[in-house]
Amino acid sequence: MALERRTFLVGALSAVSLATLSACTPPAPRPTATITPTELPPSPVPHPASFLRTSWANDPYALGSFSMTPVGATPADRATLRDTVGARVFFAGEATSSEFPGTLAGADASGVAVAARVEAVAQPDERIAVIGAGLAGARAARLLADAGFDIVVVEARDRVGGRIDTRDDDSWPFPVELGAASVTGSDLDEPLRTNDVGTISLEATSEVRTADGVVVPPSNVGPNSVTTAVEWARAQTTDSSLASALSASGAANVSTTPDAAGVSSAAELAHYLDTVIASEYGANSFRLSASWGLDRSGLADGERLVVGGLETVVSNALDDLDVLLSSTVIRIGYDDDGVSLRLGTGESLSVDRVIVTVPIGVLQAGTIEFAPPLPEAMTTSIESLGMGSLEQLWLRFDEPFWSTDATVLSVIDETSEIAEWINLLPATGQPILVGLTAADDVPVVLKQGDDELIAAALRSLVPFVDASLSTTTASPTPSLPPTPTLIP
Secondary structure, three states: OOHHHHHHHHOOOOOOHHHHHOOOOOOOOOOOOOOOOOOOOOOOOOOOOOEEEHHHOOOOOOOOEEEEOOOOOHHHHHHHHHOOOOOOEOOOHHHHOOOOOOHHHHHHHHHHHHHHHHHHOOOOEEEEEEEOOHHHHHHHHHHEEEEEEEEEEEEOOOOOOOOEEOOOOOOOOOOOEOOOOOEOOOOOHHHHHHHHOEEEOOOOEEEEEOOOOOEEEOOOOHHHHHHHHHHHHOOOOOOEEHHHHHHOOOOOOOOOOOOOOOHHHHHHHHHHHHHHHHHHHHHOOEEEOOOOOOOOOOOOEEEEEEEOHHHHHHHHHOOOEEEEOOEEEEEEEEEEEEEHHHHHHOOEEEEEEEEOOOHHHHHEEEEEEEEEEOOOOHHHHHHHHHEEEEEEEEEEEEOOOOOOOEEEEEEEOOOOOOOEEEEHHHHHHOOEEEEEOOOOHHHHHOOHHHHHHHHHHHHHHHHHHOOOOOOOOOOOOOOOOOOOOOOO
16 A cells, blocks of 8 residues: 555656656666664553454455445446346345445345345245345345245354454453444444344544654545545546546645644645545555445444444344355356255255345355356446455553544554554543554555564554553563464
């Protein structure tokens, strides 16, 4: 991500300057002196008492975190995915939601909608297969079972929940949600209340600091520039990336002169793209559609963090249903007589209709064969949409070393792979920080071992250290929990 950011900021170089640079002949290489490594000073940030990290991009049953809209895709592609194929094959999941893509609300609503579509064409007592035991699949399965249909749920993982992954152990004061974790509005109030799943409110407050810990005054440079670029893009006849729209609309022509804090408007824009935009969509501005890609609003007032065990909503919905765990579907054959599912074990399963709720990334990977092939319009829509990449690093400390009450923390520093930190102390009273790594930084982080990742994360938190709260003796070598966990 850092390379693309620099490329974006230097894009205003004139053709004359580029020609001059191209004409320069590099000097002959000279021997370089051997550099003796210098030991870094101890970090003022204490070591975490517990940590958890995710790896959704490497998870073969997810291949990313949530759907996003890249250049060339439109909301119509999500609508196409909701089409019924031969009255036998139905699709659901957050990727099929035009209103709430990439969210729990979108997944839940799609489950309700697909159940209604199936019930409208199916005969009483038909056997319906649901592929995927996530929120959308569980919701559809429960509704259809209650309507009298014979339901079988086929899940590739050894657990239910899909991209909901609740971890509950004594190292944490409440269940940790390593997948989807927040809800907005009242769409999920009923299933949360019914399953006694608690939430806490998160205020949409943010604080940006320089690497020296100086608080950067609030700025509208990023949001205003992006708004201008989107308005320009939607007036064009063809779609373009957000980065291209920023440049072509002139919205990126902001001052490069540093202010009193040493931060320029250009740096603020780059920071906004690499934090707010990248974290929200799991993609950089060169990949996102300017016309349709910004279809979510980020952390908003009224957003709530689930702290009561979200996986309970799924497991309770599937209670008493036939659920086949650790069962991958590799082929879906369908005709006028019904549907045949072939599992990775070689076994086959015959049903009347099937609901497919696997993530868009899995559909794009082609790990499920459709026979006959899906209609061209649906195949095109599947290929047009994309999967965003967002990974989490949860850190719990014995005592807080920061004093800010802001919920979202970030540093104007293009070398850090942690885009933002979610500060849970104000809402929960617990010294917990959740680091978000997004877009192009995800492959970098996933190659890092636990020691390396946590050391880098602690360095990125130095600007938020309140020296008056420091009670921990610093150590140059991180001391990690005895059983680090890599969560897919």
